[in-house]
Amino acid sequence: MIAKAPLHTTHQPSAGGTGTEVVLNVGPVAHGGHCVARHEGRVIFVRHGIPGEKVRVRLTDAEEKAKFWRADVVEVLAASPDRVDHFWHAADSLRAWGHGHPPVGGAEFGHMTLARQRSLKAEVLAEQLTRLAGVGQLPDGAGPSVEAVGGQDDGGNGLGWRTRASFSVTPGGKLGMHAHRSTHIVPVREMPLAVDAINALRLWDLDLQGIDRVEVAAPANGSRSLVLLAPGPGTKPKRLNAVAAQLPGEVSVATFDPATEAVTQVRGRTWVQETAAGHDYRVTGAGFWQIHRDAPGALVGGVTEFLQDGGFLHPGAVVADLYAGAGLFTAVLADAVGETGSVLSVEGAPGTSRDARKNLHAAPQVEIVQGRVERVLRQKPRNFDALVLDPPRAGAGKAVVGQLVEAQPRAIAYVSCDPASFARDVGYFRQAGWDLSGLRAFDLYPHTHHLETVALLTPRA
Template sequence: MDWTGRRLEVEVGPVAHGGHCVARYEGRVVFVRHALPGEVVFAEVTEDPGRGFCRADAVEVKSAAPGRVRPPCPLAAPELGTARCGGCDWQHADETTQRELKGAVVTEQLQRIAGLNHPVTVQALPGGPLRWRGRVRLAVGRDGRVGFRAHRSHRVVPVQDCPITVEGTLDAVVDRRWTATSEVEVTRDADEQVHVTAHRRDRDRRGGRAPRSKPVPHRIAGADTAHETAAGRAWRVAPHGFWQVHRHAGDVFSAVVNRMAAAPEGGVAWDLYGGVGLFAAGLAEQVGSAGSVLLVESSRRAVKDAQANLADLPQVEFRAQTVESALSTPGARPDVVVLDPPRKGAGREVVEAIGVHRPQRIVHVACDPAALARDVALFAEQGYRLADLEAFDAFPMTHHVECIALLERDE
């Protein structure tokens, strides 16, 4: 039986990875968004795949949890039903509750996937839960207005503002009409310059879409380079390239990575998935002029920016290639490895290649707790234990959380 559209009165259970909580009804699991553990809610089923679970939204709260608050954005309010923006998961929870929920998710993933009992406390970044995001990508609806997609949908919910973006970031894009079904990237850098790029498909000479596999970027505003600051340095980076979306994340993360890495003077360090060189800068200062740092990054533009940003640090070697290919001919054995892989994690091939070279310490930066847990389990097979972990609410109002883990080799 398809439960889509059906309203269920459920008692909400624990939080789960992905921005929802778990409830049960007539023997089936119900993943409920816009609810909190311990609440009793009326949940409307939004998706029923026909298996042992379905997805639902809490549309009415019968018994509220202590951490519930009124969402600061009207597009996140449960009473708006299907008009709801899918970008934020936890606007109905206060700051402390959000961090507790995220800590519970990381703890559960480490226990379930890696078999570790390691309770996690999530720390706040400076600036509070609103107006922290300096980089954002918006979709364009059929009416040419920008907005964000509804949860698990291609439908675009138009916006005039977004309270988690830095104030004024969207002013340049919300009042104009764009090519339907394109996407618009907006970055407000440390100099408060706004960079806008539209991604759309070009038209061929007959007026139809050109046969391209990917949309073509068209710069609308700003320059080819954005200016950022972090770790006591000024950075010139691609406007929409790799940089932390939270304005304070660069300073905090680089300090934690430096402390965990503790690269020895004259030693060797690797910075894998190194981006524009944020972590390599700290590693280079630790090893000094007699040491060496290998930065590996597949984006040629990012490597070019890294070379310019770290021109004063000749001990850094740059490789514009995938981590997998770089590790096949890595060079000197490292004392410490820092890796900041994409959301899916490093994976077995990379973990085993690092393990062959037996660095004493590995610092793993992760934005997905499940991927982190999988990698921690793989590193355990290589003889590494989880020695420390710090988690940060780098994406307030969403279910995302950033973790920095220190892995040490058992002697």
């Protein structure tokens, strides 16, 4: 049964139209977790709808001079057959607006079947590749598809996969999450996308006064969890210790500065131990690690399959892992090239680079360098057989792509979490005489609009 939010007047419309409710026909999906609709000639980006539906929406961003508006669905007038009841009340747009407030962000696709979620993600990826990269067809002649990960196709519900979670804190000191593009914090009492170890902490029962943000890491291997507290201005150590005392004794607690990522011990470790592809990895503080419990294995498999099948990764090969983080791909590359090969591992964040040194200290074929990718490649030119490129969400960018092309590797395995920056960079490679020779996409973020891609790029013959 589909809930319908009653019409209400909790939020009065502004002069620009924000708060007004209108009826729309939902159009195609677009990058960013929304669909496109039109109202009186105006483009409106609608969240929580499905293409083909007729809905009533509340305008959430509707300044008169804006090129487009934004809106949330508050009532479904003609539902898609792929619509289901949302699994999480706090993220359910219909229910939340029915109670007079916006839903939390982070589960914006939770109102549709997993199969439809993946088909929409595939549409977005195909559109971005066509528009930004000029790729109309993949090497196999088919369009991109998005693969289920972690048993989603075997009766799975797409829940309980996050090994990391980020929360805000309400003015009253309770756990909460922000609404999309808003400073409004909604209190939460569950996180259905998170693994059991995170929910078992019952962070919503804690008095978090004096804390601005809470980050949690619960490794998929079941090892010791870490709770990171970002203290507000003027918060004293006594208050931090009081928060830590509310948590189970086996959980590590530390403070962190979101601006500098500096981590300070309160109790236990300032790091967690992850396990993937036969290796253990130390990851300090809020250092990067894939958040889906099955993501490391899926991505390592995608990268190594492309490079090994193409003959680019083998004993004695010369390779590099760029934006290497704590060394997830570096360790696997080192295994593949053996002691007769070499691996250059480059990471910009000092703390994460230190983790990589600890994680790879027993691999003499690995050289770990902390610094900007383009600078390191200029300083250490080599005849690379292959490069692994795993940049942040913003992508590599034109300058780095140019540097990679100048390095003249035989192949590049590109790992991306954003289809727009990925497609833009593929366009740069194509302009430089490279081809998209292989592509796989993984649904590592069920119930959200996000996806992960692994691509093989090779110089044009």
